[in-house]
């Protein structure tokens with residue numbers, strides 16, 4: 001049983017245009033104590049709605065929210081032991097950093113001595129001791145972000161709800177803050193529910209990721225599981241880049257599955273979840289494919305994919321090779337520069353693309 005349970009949550013908005021939007025459709029997530037849980041999904045999938053329902057700013061139309069075995073549905077927002085960090089920080093411009101951080105405690109009736117002590121501690125925790133006397137306009141975006149965090153942390157919530165808190169920062173700052181936020185979460189031992197539409201951010205920071213699309217939960221798993229074993233086509237495309245092949249399971253021997261695509265291509269995967277005749281999709285990540293050197297045979301009895309290089313893109317650590325593989329299809333191969341035969345890879349070159357059956361992940365054809 002989870003510590004904070006979201007049970008079959010439903011939310012329907014009536015729009016001014018007179019239609020209705022199902023923003024949450026039967027979402028169940030058991031959030032664990034001290035967990036860093038990320039809600040990941042494209043714009044409009046219901047992430048903010050779910051946060052607002054947890055915080056109590058919106059009511060659910062169906063389902064329930066249980067904290068420590070008690071329903072929260074009749075508990076008003078200010079009585080819930082949660083705090084929200086909004087995307088735009090919403091700092092008070094006329095107050096100093098210290099006053100911003102202490103404000104919530106003042107409202108809660110915490111004594112001045114205690115307020116000063118806790119504000120000092122929180123600013124220290126986010127690396128901003130010495131900045132207490134400044135106003136928000138005298139800080140960088142990342143520093144303002146950290147003030148917003150400190151302001152929420154001093155209230156010692158059981159759960160901190162964070163709505164795309166890093167989206168306004170530049171890439172370097174974002175990466176630094178990702179690590180800082182993760183460390184902070186470990187240090188304070190508070191459950192974080194973190195919203196992002198950035199899959200790399202979700203993979204880097206989370207204990208578990210809940211992938212949402214159109215108000216529905218698609219997958220709830222660790223970052224590795226979500227990346228290596230996407231539950232369906234949506235997740236395979238949204239998290240990372242995938243080469244995907246539709247086909248029919250032609251033969252199975254042990255956990256080795258051979259599938260055949262409509263145009264006669266034979267491909268291999270490892271799975272025990274399917275039967276001969278099942279319609280499936282094979283997911284191969286670009287880094288699972290390699291361009292074989294002339295004398296290489298690749299994995300035994302995995303048929304290599306024949307192709308012709310259309311384009312190569314240098315992305316620093318690897319080369320992204322786009323290869324035409326027939327029937328109007330392109331494969332994307334992420335090829336390390338250091339691999340043998342790399343110098344032969346140029347537009348127009350005929351190549352054989354290899355992979356191991358173990359890296360081939362199968363998903364059922366008819367999943368959402």
Ligand SMILES: Nc1ncnc2c1ncn2[C@@H]1O[C@H](COP(=O)(O)OP(=O)(O)OP(=O)(O)O)[C@@H](O)[C@H]1O
Nearest residue numbers: 013014015021023042043044045046047048049197
């Ligand atoms: N108050 C509202 N009235 C009507 N529709 C709404 C309202 N708030 C949100 N919606 C709709 O509900 C859906 C989910 O919105 P939500 O804000 O939860 O998305 P999101 O996942 O947070 O997206 P983003 O990444 O863009 O912030 C969208 O289709 C949105 O247009």
Ligand SMILES: [Mg+2]
Nearest residue numbers: 047048049163
């Ligand atoms: Mg949102």
